[in-house]
Amino acid sequence: MTHRIDQTFAARKAKGQAAFVAYMMAGDPDRTVSQAFLNALPEAGVDIIELGMPFTDPMADGPVIENAGIRARESGTTLTSILEMAAEFRKTNDTTPIIVMGYANPLHHMGYAKFTAAAKAAGVDGAIIVDLPPEEDSELRTAFETHDLALIRLATPTTDAERLPKVVAGTKGFVYYVSMTGITGASFAQAGSVTEQVTRVRAASNLPVVVGFGVKTPERAREVAKDADGVVVGTAIVKTLHEDGPDAALALIRTLAEAVHTPRGG
Amino acid sequence: MDNPTETNTAFPDENGRFGEFGGRYVAETLMPPILELEKAYEEAKADPTFQEELDYFLTHYVGRPSPLYFAERLTEDTGGAKIYFKRDELNHTGAHKINNCMGQLLLAKRMGKKRIIAETGAGQHGVATATVAARLGMECIVYMGAVDIVRQKPNVFRMRLLGAEVRAVHSGTATLKDAMNEALRDWVTNVGDTFYCIGTVAGPHPYPAMVRDFQAVIGREAKQQILEAEGRLPDAAVACIGGGSNAMGLFHEFVPHKEVRLIGVEAAGKGVKSGLHAASLTGGTPGILHGNRTYLLQDEHGQIADAHSISAGLDYPGIGPEHSYLHDIGRAEYVSATDDEALHWFQTCARLEGILPALEPSHALPRTVDLAKELGKDGLIIMNMCGRGDKDVFTIADALGEHISEGTEG
Numbered sequence: 001m002t003h004r005i006d007q008t009f010a011a012r013k014a015k016g017q018a019a020f021v022a023y024m025m026a027g028d029p030d031r032t033v034s035q036a037f038l039n040a041l042p043e044a045g046v047d048i049i050e051l052g053m054p055f056t057d058p059m060a061d062g063p064v065i066e067n068a069g070i071r072a073r074e075s076g077t078t079l080t081s082i083l084e085m086a087a088e089f090r091k092t093n094d095t096t097p098i099i100v101m102g103y104a105n106p107l108h109h110m111g112y113a114k115f116t117a118a119a120k121a122a123g124v125d126g127a128i129i130v131d132l133p134p135e136e137d138s139e140l141r142t143a144f145e146t147h148d149l150a151l152i153r154l155a156t157p158t159t160d161a162e163r164l165p166k167v168v169a170g171t172k173g174f175v176y177y178v179s180m181t182g183i184t185g186a187s188f189a190q191a192g193s194v195t196e197q198v199t200r201v202r203a204a205s206n207l208p209v210v211v212g213f214g215v216k217t218p219e220r221a222r223e224v225a226k227d228a229d230g231v232v233v234g235t236a237i238v239k240t241l242h243e244d245g246p247d248a249a250l251a252l253i254r255t256l257a258e259a260v261h262t263p264r265g266g
Numbered sequence: 267m268d269n270p271t272e273t274n275t276a277f278p279d280e281n282g283r284f285g286e287f288g289g290r291y292v293a294e295t296l297m298p299p300i301l302e303l304e305k306a307y308e309e310a311k312a313d314p315t316f317q318e319e320l321d322y323f324l325t326h327y328v329g330r331p332s333p334l335y336f337a338e339r340l341t342e343d344t345g346g347a348k349i350y351f352k353r354d355e356l357n358h359t360g361a362h363k364i365n366n367c368m369g370q371l372l373l374a375k376r377m378g379k380k381r382i383i384a385e386t387g388a389g390q391h392g393v394a395t396a397t398v399a400a401r402l403g404m405e406c407i408v409y410m411g412a413v414d415i416v417r418q419k420p421n422v423f424r425m426r427l428l429g430a431e432v433r434a435v436h437s438g439t440a441t442l443k444d445a446m447n448e449a450l451r452d453w454v455t456n457v458g459d460t461f462y463c464i465g466t467v468a469g470p471h472p473y474p475a476m477v478r479d480f481q482a483v484i485g486r487e488a489k490q491q492i493l494e495a496e497g498r499l500p501d502a503a504v505a506c507i508g509g510g511s512n513a514m515g516l517f518h519e520f521v522p523h524k525e526v527r528l529i530g531v532e533a534a535g536k537g538v539k540s541g542l543h544a545a546s547l548t549g550g551t552p553g554i555l556h557g558n559r560t561y562l563l564q565d566e567h568g569q570i571a572d573a574h575s576i577s578a579g580l581d582y583p584g585i586g587p588e589h590s591y592l593h594d595i596g597r598a599e600y601v602s603a604t605d606d607e608a609l610h611w612f613q614t615c616a617r618l619e620g621i622l623p624a625l626e627p628s629h630a631l632p633r634t635v636d637l638a639k640e641l642g643k644d645g646l647i648i649m650n651m652c653g654r655g656d657k658d659v660f661t662i663a664d665a666l667g668e669h670i671s672e673g674t675e676g
Contacts, residue, residue, distance in 0.1 A: 056570040057443060057555060059450040060293045066437060078567045104291060104554045109568025131291045131554065135281065156295040158457055163298060181295050182455040 002150045004097040004125050005173040008047050009208045009229055012261075018225035020045055020260040021210055022253055023101065023234030025052040025068035026085055027077025028242070034072075037246050038089050042096045044250045045257025048210075050128070050232065053082055053102030060130045062185030064235045068242065079106050079115065083122035090123030097125040099152060099173075104131050107140065116143040126150030126173050134167055141170060154178050155201050168205035174230065177201050178213045185235035186214060198227040218259035225260045277588065282471020282558075285594060287587035290470040292557050295454050304472040306377050311479070316376065323368050327401065328358050330365075330483065334491035334648070339618040346638035347501065347645025351621070352488045352516060354652050361624065361653035362484060362512045363394035363465060369480035371398045374461035381456065382406045384463045385449040387414055387442035387508065388579030388626065389421025390653055391465030396430035406430040409448040411441040414578045421657050439572050442508075442582045446556050466509025467586030470557030474586050481515025488648050489519050501641055502527040505650040506630040507600070508544070508580035510589045512652035517598060527599065529637065530589060531630045533575035534602035544573035546585040547593050547600040560587040576605035576665065577625035579653070603629040609665055611635070612655060624653030625661065 012019045022041055027034050041049055054069030054077055061069070086098050100119065107115045107129065119127070126149055132140060137151060144151045150173030158181060159167055168175055179194050180186065194211060201209045211224050212232030224231045233256050241249035277284045290300055310316040324330040333356065337349045354362040374382060382399045384406070386392030392408040399406035408425055412434045415422050425432050438444040446469075453462045467474045467481070485503070492500055503520050505513035507530040520526040535543035543549060546561045553562040555570060563571040563583035573583040592598035603611075611631035615623050623631065627650065634649045641647070655662070663670045 054569075056438060057447050059447045059556070060295075060454065062451075063437070073569065105562075105564070105570070106568035108554050108559075109551075109564060109566075130293050131557075133290065133292060133294050133297045135290050135297070154294040156293075158295050158298040160298060167294065178295060181457050183451050186455065 002125070002148060002173050004095060005048070005150055008097055009174065012047060013229070016263045017261045018228055019047040019210070019230040020257045021048040021050060021212070021230050021232040022046040022237055023050040023052060023232060024241070025054060025065065025072050025238055026082040027054065027072035027075050028068040028238070029071050030075040031077070031081060031085070033246060035085055035088055037241065037249070038085060039092065040246070040250055041253065042093055044253040045261065046096070046253060048097045048099060048230065050099050050101045050234065051082060051086065053079065053100055053106060055103040055106060058103060060183055062183045062235065064185045064239045068238045079110055083118050083124065086124050087122040098123065099126045099128060100124055101128040102130070104129050112140045112143045116140070116147050116149060120147040120149060124149065126152050128152045128154065128176055130154070134170055137170070152176050157181050157197065164201065164204045168201070168207065171205070171207065174208040174210045175201055175205050176232070177209050177211045177228070179211050180214050182213065184213060194224055195227045218255045221256050222259040222262050225262065226264055231260045277591065278471060278475050282475070284588045284591035287552070287560050287590040288471055288474055288558050290557060291554050291559065292470045293454060295457060296470070299457050300470050307373060307472055307476050310373050310376055316372065320369055320372055323372070324365070324483065328364050328368060329356065331487040331491070332356050334488055334495065336495070337619055340615065341638070343618055344635050344638045346643060347641035347647050349634060349638055350492065350500070350648045351651040352484060352648055354484055354512065354650060355624065355654035359390070359394045359397050360656065361390040361394065362481060362515060362650070363391045364397065365483055365515065366465065366477050366480040366511060367391070367394040367398045367463060370461070370463045370476070371395070371402055371404065374404070374463070375402055377461065379459060379461035380404050381460045382463055383409070383449050383452050383460055384465060385409045385442065385445035386465065387411070387445070387581060388577065388624070389414070389418040389425065389657060390579060392430070392432070393421050393424050393428070395463050395465070396425040396428035399430065400428045407452070408432050409435050409445040409452070411439070411445050412436045413440040414442065417661050418578055418657060419660065441573070442578070443556070443570065443573070450556070466511040467514045467588060468509045468556060468558055468560065468584060474558065474588055477511055478514040478518055478588060481511050482518040484512070484515035484650065485517060485519030488516060492646070492648060496646055498646070499523055499526050500646045500648045502529055502637055502647045504529045504531065504630050504634045504637065504647060505652065506531045506580065506626045507585060507589065508533070508582050508626065509584070510586040512650050514586060514588055516648070516650045517592070521597065528592065528597065529633065530598055530600045531633045532600060532602040533577055533580035533629055534604045535574035535576070537604055538602055542574035543602070544575040544580050544582060545602045546583060547589065548602050552590070555584050558587045560584055560590045561593070576608060576661065577629065579624070579626040580629065601633050603632045607632040609662065612662060621651065622655035623651055624655045625658045627652050628655070
């Protein structure tokens with residue numbers, strides 16, 4: 001529901017803070033570990049959860065998230081099991097937004113209307129579908145609007161001034177700004193360019209601007225949080241969870257959350 | 267030579283749709299470059315100097331027109347309709363792929379892009395891209411699945427000799443679809459200076475239409491040649507299909523001529539019922555992959571299934587969206603042939619006609635022969651001999667249990 005998203009940003013904004021958005025791959029390494037990890041995210045400081053949906057051909061992702069997707073699929077993760085995880089999470093948390101993130105084909109195969117109804121029932125708040133640009137998202141967007149779910153669009157460094165208004169016009173909840181041209185998990189964008197670009201996207205939209213791609217460390221997260229309404233970290237979390245386990249990943253998340261939540265005023 | 271980009275159907279529409287297929291399913295980062303490419307292509311298509319330059323290279327560098335050859339001994343052996351081969355295997359680099367590469371790289375030059383990337387399965391598109399990039403003085407990077415690198419070693423070496431960098435792709439099934447994922451990742455990363463030369467009639471709009479237009483020279487020549495040789499249009503045009511560029515190239519000119527049957531032959535691998543095949547239309551359902559909505563091999567969860575074929579060039583779980591459209595409206599027929607059939611007809615063609623066909627068109631041979639029997643002696647068929655089989659001799663030797671070289675595993 002968009003109101004959970006709106007309330008989250010409003011609450012952080014009132015404190016002069018950015019929101020911390022954490023990405024995890026649903027079902028990596030298995031349902032049990034993944035569910036426990038999901039449930040632990042809010043307490044570790046996560047404001048908004050991006051719940052990754054695995055796909056065989058993740059053409060916008062780097063090897064860390066692609067491999068997490070392979071592990072998730074091998075452990076039996078499907079759209080249905082992902083929505084079950086969200087529903088389980090909602091039994092104990094009714095405030096933290098869950099945004100599912102992935103590629104169009106599994107949704108298309110289930111049927112956009114069926115997926116939307118199931119996502120709504122599971123307590124999902126929105127979706128980011130990487131390979132549905134504005135030109136191709138009307139069918140899913142219509143279904144989402146009927147159920148008050150947010151279809152969040154991406155703006156990128158290649159989205160020029162002419163195109164930007166069109167991109168932000170149809171988005172709900174927030175605008176996800178991809179801070180560099182590239183795949184998930186690649187190296188940092190230049191610091192200066194994020195300031196400029198966030199200003200550009202915010203000027204075109206009345207929605208919060210969340211910055212993702214290329215944020216891996218607390219230092220970088222703190223820097224991006226000075227400009228953005230929200231900061232996404234994905235690859236670094238997925239990598240730590242895989243290599244060092246849930247406790248280490250949650251420790252990283254606490255550090256990142258603290259960095260993102262550093263008040264801007266001073 | 268006539269106009270290589272003239273279209274004779276209304277498709278695709280302005281959104282890149284062939285009916286309900288096609289489209290532009292790409293990350294936002296790639297939307298602006300795709301729109302830029304579409305605009306540049308439309309301008310080039312309307313510019314006579316671009317056409318003249320393309321015609322010059324097709325004539326003097328590629329070696330067009332390719333002959334339309336009466337396969338007399340195959341016809342006699344079959345005892346049915348007259349079978350003609352459109353001999354695109356005689357092109358420079360040994361396949362139809364160069365028709366498209368010539369067009370796309372001249373377009374890249376016109377757009378000021380000097381870094382060329384491509385994906386390849388059998389290696390024919392990679393070799394053709396590397397060749398044209400060398401000729402035009404461009405940097406060339408070819409993504410190729412690690413499995414395909416093993417089974418198509420001669421082409422890997424050819425690409426390197428031509429100055430291209432071949433990057434092995436180990437992710438997923440390490441075949442053509444994964445090479446395409448990796449090329450898309452490269453493009454999304456290096457979007458400013460890079461031109462992605464897609465090798466088949468798939469991908470986001472405008473690729474399916476643009477690649478078709480550059481390949482349509484095959485059908486235009488064939489139509490003129492068959493009218494000269496036989497005084498009439500053929501009863502059928504037959505071609506193998508992976509992504510479907512050689513088939514679209516042959517079919518396009520004949521689409522408006524309803525009396526000409528259009529027959530695409532997909533790779534049935536070990537048999538469509540075995541589940542180990544690459545026949546997207548015969549055994550798949552509509553879905554979204556690599557920028558377009560089309561028929562795909564996928565499981566009940568919408569995950570892409572592995573394709574299987576002895577031919578690396580047909581080993582792809584999707585098919586160009588225009589084929590999906592022609593299939594659904596019933597204008598073209600799609601059938602399949604197994605690995606074993608392809609191997610058998612490869613050898614038969616070699617002995618009867620003195621032509622080593624590539625494994626890809628070897629799939630078209632058994633269905634061409636079936637059709638020749640069905641049509642009888644008054645019938646007339648054109649089959650696209652879209653590539654030569656030199657690249658496949660190691661694979662075929664392995665399949666036949668002969669060892670002609672070390673390191674020919676796979």
